Amino acid sequence: MKIEFVNPPRTFIDRSEIAPPLGLLRLAEVGRCAGSSVDISDLNLLFHLDERLAVSDHFYIYATDFLLNKKADVYCFTSMAVDSHIALHLARLLKKERPEVVTVVGGTHFSSIADPVIDRFPWIDFVVIGEGENFVRDLPKLISENRSAKVVKGSPLIGGSTGDLPFDLLDLNQYFAVNPNRCLDFESGRGCRFKCAFCYSPQHYNGFRNFSIDRTIAGLERAHNLGFRNVFFVEDNFLNDPARALDFCKEFERSRCDLSWQAYVTFPQLNSEIISWMARAGCSAVFAGIDAVGTESRRIHKKSFVRDTSVLECRIRECVDNGIIPTCAFLLSPPSYPGGSDMDETLHFALAARNAGAKVRLNTLTLYNRTGTYLANTSVPEYDEFKVRLTLDVPEVVEENFYALENPELFPFHSRYVDGDVWHDFISLTHCLYTVVDAFPETLWQLWAGQGVSPTEIARKMLDNTGSLLDIPKSARRDAEMLAAVEVLESLATREKQLQPVLELESSRFLVFN
Numbered sequence: 001m002k003i004e005f006v007n008p009p010r011t012f013i014d015r016s017e018i019a020p021p022l023g024l025l026r027l028a029e030v031g032r033c034a035g036s037s038v039d040i041s042d043l044n045l046l047f048h049l050d051e052r053l054a055v056s057d058h059f060y061i062y063a064t065d066f067l068l069n070k071k072a073d074v075y076c077f078t079s080m081a082v083d084s085h086i087a088l089h090l091a092r093l094l095k096k097e098r099p100e101v102v103t104v105v106g107g108t109h110f111s112s113i114a115d116p117v118i119d120r121f122p123w124i125d126f127v128v129i130g131e132g133e134n135f136v137r138d139l140p141k142l143i144s145e146n147r148s149a150k151v152v153k154g155s156p157l158i159g160g161s162t163g164d165l166p167f168d169l170l171d172l173n174q175y176f177a178v179n180p181n182r183c184l185d186f187e188s189g190r191g192c193r194f195k196c197a198f199c200y201s202p203q204h205y206n207g208f209r210n211f212s213i214d215r216t217i218a219g220l221e222r223a224h225n226l227g228f229r230n231v232f233f234v235e236d237n238f239l240n241d242p243a244r245a246l247d248f249c250k251e252f253e254r255s256r257c258d259l260s261w262q263a264y265v266t267f268p269q270l271n272s273e274i275i276s277w278m279a280r281a282g283c284s285a286v287f288a289g290i291d292a293v294g295t296e297s298r299r300i301h302k303k304s305f306v307r308d309t310s311v312l313e314c315r316i317r318e319c320v321d322n323g324i325i326p327t328c329a330f331l332l333s334p335p336s337y338p339g340g341s342d343m344d345e346t347l348h349f350a351l352a353a354r355n356a357g358a359k360v361r362l363n364t365l366t367l368y369n370r371t372g373t374y375l376a377n378t379s380v381p382e383y384d385e386f387k388v389r390l391t392l393d394v395p396e397v398v399e400e401n402f403y404a405l406e407n408p409e410l411f412p413f414h415s416r417y418v419d420g421d422v423w424h425d426f427i428s429l430t431h432c433l434y435t436v437v438d439a440f441p442e443t444l445w446q447l448w449a450g451q452g453v454s455p456t457e458i459a460r461k462m463l464d465n466t467g468s469l470l471d472i473p474k475s476a477r478r479d480a481e482m483l484a485a486v487e488v489l490e491s492l493a494t495r496e497k498q499l500q501p502v503l504e505l506e507s508s509r510f511l512v513f514n
Contacts, residue, residue: 001140002037003028004072008079008086009047009059012393013475018045019183020175022234023078023107023132025165030133030157032166036140039070040169047395048178056396064093074102074139076132081109081368082394082413085401088121095123102143106132106154108200112369113410118150120407126152130204131190133157156190156209165219167226176227184228188216188248192236194266196291197302197372198331198365201236208240213248221257231261238263238286242274249274249281260284267305270315279322286324291331291363293349294342301331301339302372309352320357328353329361334418334426339365347433347455351448354441362434364391364427366412377417383408384416387427390469390477428469432459435481439510443489443503450496461488482510 005024011017021042028038043063047053052062067075067090075094077087084105091103106128110117114127126142128135131154135142142152176182191208192201220231239245262285263278270288278286290312292301306312312328319326330350333339350360364387367374388399392413401414408415416423433455436444447453465484466472472480486507493499 001074001143002039002070002072003031003074003076003136003139004067004070005038005040006067006075006077006087006090007040007042007044008077008083008090008398009043009053009395010080010083010398011044011047012395014393015048015179016181017183017232018048018175018179019185019232020165020167020170020172021078022165022185022187024076025167025169027076027132027136028169029164029166031136031139034137034140036136038166038169039072041067041070042170045174045178049174054395056400059395059397060089060093063090064097067094068097072101074104074143076104076106076136078107079105079109080107081411082388082392083398084109085403085411085414086398088117088124088403092121092123102126104128104135104139106135108204109369109412111204112200112371114151116407116410120410121403124150126150128152128154130154130206131156172226182227182229184223184231185234186216186220186223186231187211187235188213188233188238189235189240191240192266193240194237195302196289197300197376198291198368199236199371200368203370205236208235208237210241210244213244213251216248217252217255217257220252220259221255224257224259229259231259233261233263236264237266237269239265239269239274242269242271245269246274246277249277249283253277253281257282262286264289267312267315270319272318275315275318275322275324279324283324285327286319287327287329289329289331290349290353291329292339293330293346294339297331297333297339297342297346300373300376306349309349312349313352313356316353316356316358325357325359326353327359327361329363331363331365332426332430333365334422336418336422337365344454344456347437348448350437351441351445351455354437355445360434360437362430362437364430367417368412369410374412379417381409381415381417382420383414384420384423385414386424386470387416388413390427390431393474428463429456429459431469431477432462432466432481432485435478436462436485439482440485440489440503440506443493443499443506446496446499446502447489447492450499451492453492458485458488458492 007021031038079087102125104126111129117127189210191205195202265286267288292298292303298304330346354360404411404414444455462484493503
């Protein structure tokens with residue numbers, strides 16, 4: 001039996017995170033060990049190498065021909081939610097040309113909509129819920145027995161390797177050419193100790209587990225020998241078990257493996273000892289979801305990591321002093337939705353983080369299927385692709401989701417849960433807020449304290465200057481917002497002389513003046 005594992009395209013302008021698809025490599029490893037012939041088609045990479053795939057009108061034609069030429073018996077698709085419709089449509093086209101092939105979809109998003117997928121998209125043969133290694137191992141038996149159950153609950157693969165990924169299935173030089181950062185997504189465990197209401201992880205993994213430190217380091221050493229130089233630990237929380245994370249860092253530091261690495265971390269576990277040892281072991285950056293700020297947001301999202309900006313600032317500076325650049329993510333909700341009233345308080349924390357040396361992300365609340373926030377929602381989702389088109393760096397073929405037209409409740413990135421005008425204004429405002437908070441944090445801080453002008457007011461004036469952001473080419477939007485921000489801020493800075501040098505300094509970092 002030949003199994004083809006397929007990764008849809010999802011990157012467009014920014015190539016800095018393009019890396020071999022870890023999940024599919026793990027599945028291919030298990031399939032090979034079970035006796036199947038395996039192969040991987042990474043359309044996320046090939047999109048940047050084959051210009052035919054980059055043309056939206058031609059994508060499905062060329063992608064289908066490419067996959068048909070693999071002559072596989074089974075096609076297994078993953079997704080990252082925003083691109084699930086591509087997996088569905090490619091499976092449909094393959095089934096049309098070769099009705100005998102078996103089509104499988106899996107991953108966090110498909111796991112959460114498994115029953116509707118089988119009910120509404122009959123060309124899908126199996127949906128795997130949760131981890132898929134055991135399913136791939138048992139797939140030949142499932143097919144031979146003509147199993148009637150189409151939704152299969154996965155289970156953790158006990159004793160699975162983290163060091164023997166089948167990189168021979170991929171041309172690593174292609175990855176290094178597209179992304180000179182030579183990035184590898186890797187995992188030293190799975191799941192998360194927390195149960196945030198907006199996150200897929202609690203239902204997908206049901207807890208957390210760590211992999212062997214020795215085998216993890218062996219896998220990293222092999223990756224270094226193959227030419228990788230930057231690693232991202234993609235498990236939801238590198239600090240699920242702080243003592244174990246500390247042991248890993250000490251062992252990896254002793255290995256002298258010259259890799260720079262990054263990880264997702266949770267703020268409460270990020271103490272001085274952990275920061276120091278992560279830095280010594282080669283950690284260069286961490287991503288921390290602060291997310292919920294404000295009483296209502298903390299309650300509805302079931303997350304309360306930070307209540308005091310001074311604690312946040314202190315921890316950030318400690319990371320920066322150790323050579324680790326933190327990125328702090330903050331979650332914003334529409335003004336008409338629960339948690340929406342916490343926007344200004346959230347922006348206050350975001351500015352404090354940015355001024356302390358962190359990068360920041362301002363994320364708009366996405367109602368991921370079957371999560372706590374999704375189940376608590378009482379509105380009826382409606383089709384809307386505004387968020388995808390404006391805020392995500394994805395190809396046009398990912399922006400267009402015709403399956404969401406009739407099934408908006410299944411596709412969280414191609415639907416909205418509040419009134420259309422409110423949604424579009426909120427998404428546009430957040431887009432401008434990110435630009436101005438990232439570029440002018442000290443100017444904003446002083447304006448807010450001195451004149452009582454909030455970042456939201458400034459972003460609103462920026463939008464008045466730019467007009468509809470969708471009318472601006474994707475590659476030019478940030479520049480247009482920067483110019484609008486400078487114009488607005490300069491008019492406000494004339495009222496306070498001490499603010500002008502701050503604005504000039506921050507402007508000089510991002511703009512080139514004649």
